[in-house]
Amino acid sequence: MTAESTTAENVQRISMFKVLNPFHVWALGVGIVLVGEFMGWNFSVAKGGAYGALIACWVIGLLYSCVAMIDSEVTSTVAAAGGQYTQAKHIIGPLMAFNVGLYLVMAYTMLEAADALIVGDLMTAVAAATGYEGLNPQPFVVLTIAFLAWLNYRGVFMTLTVNFVITLFAFLAIIALFVGSDPLNPGSVLKHSELLTELPYGWIGVVAALQFGMWYYLGIEGTCQAAEEVRSAGRAIPLGTIGGILTLLVAATLTWYVSTGLMPWQYLGQATTPLYDAASIIGNPSLQVVLFIGTMFAAIASANGCINDAARAWFSMGRDRYMPTWFGAIHPHYRTPFRAIIFLIPIAVSFAFTGLLDQVITFSILSGLLGYTFMSINMMKFRKMWPLGVIKRGYIHPFHPIPALVLLGLCSVVYFATFLGYGASLLSIMAFYIVASVWFVMRRYQFVKRGDQFTMPWPRPKGY
């Protein structure tokens, strides 16, 4: 069978393999995020001090708990590749779906670029430490993205099995660091009583810290992209997602506790590899090696998961003609969205080489935030249009509509936090999504088959 015959028109005949279990879903979600514990979260310390970062960790933890609850219910009911994109298509409408698809592709592709840069920088640091100063990191960036894209091309089972192993190692590295810091004897290694200060910028700094507090959890919602490839969406998605958010809450708290007990907040706020620095201060060479490998694995796992998710979102948009149909193809042998995977390789590399890491990361965070805002609206509409009992749900989250309302409120505060630090980038990124939306309405929507946008075997939605 030729690749040509696998385009969107014949997608009913060739579908992706259903081979994943809850551990793969956990590996996908936690794998994307855990690098944020090794680096990135600490910029919230610079914004609001150590206590400001802890408050951000918990407040944003609440935001992501709402995300995980909502995601688990909607994804276990709308089990298809594209995750939130497919949900938007079925619940809100094509333009929202197009935007959500773009949020996903942009958030993951830009995060992937940042991850690859980390791998390159780590290789340069190792070379310098072993006497090879001035090693160019760029070939390692390209190599990392190319290798992971190849892995993704060859099949989702191997991709996420690898992710499970390296993510577990990275998580255990954080546990090892915690144990190595002698937490049972406060004051011996960890010096919180001397290093923790009052809020350096007051409460406005705490609000500003929320922007980088997202780094603790950004990407956990990516578990939804596996919905079409899990053996049982109703079981695997809620288990993997909620298990993932619990893992991240533990990892984030331990990370904050160890780091703030070892480093002055001003240093911590600008450190490139804070957990590796923490291991260096402790002075245990084995721990340093473990943290170095953990940092490397976390960055690779994140890039790997990002390729997986960005490609599936792009593929889904191509399949539905929101983007060119050429991308809506599944590989006849490996059953992966191979064209979308290949197309996004040079784009991720080019993002990595722009030299605009700040803007790239802000684009990624803001795209994620726009997606969470959508999710709160989506959840309220979902319950209204198909009340409980009307359709079969794989999981029903408790306390509705409180999680959706809390999520909406917290998203508003994080927009304000982003405005405080990156106001111009915020407006520029909003301009991108506004122009893209107008372009979709004026040009792309003419290629979209209206009736094909609703594929779930559900009754007519209430109110329509």
Place this chain on the structure above:
Amino acid sequence: MSNYIPKIQAKRGQLFDSLFVLVLVYVSLYIPLFLESDVKSVEETTQVQSHSWESLGVSVVEQEQWQKLGHDPASAAEIINNKFDYTIDPVMLAITALVIIGYFFFVLRVSNKQYREVINEKFNGTNQQSGTEARQ
């Protein structure tokens, strides 16, 4: 009620559309560079000529940790004296809020109109699988 028959896009059009989105992304990445500097940081107004741990207000324990991290008073001062400025421009805040709210209002309103077309075609359509499609 007849179903909407979408146009089929030629290969050249598909390529153009893919490139259009890419160009749009790059433009939005570079725009902030042409606007005012995003990360607002100000140096301390009091410029200290020669730094010491005492002049930086660093405790003995903090000093030990800075030294373990390979810093002397001069290099630590560069980090310690780099402060954020959280002054809020109310006009810019109002514009930003309006842009975000306006964006969601527009997307939800248009989506709702499009969704009604989807539902009408899905549940009222006479021809579920349209065989022929118009060529662009």
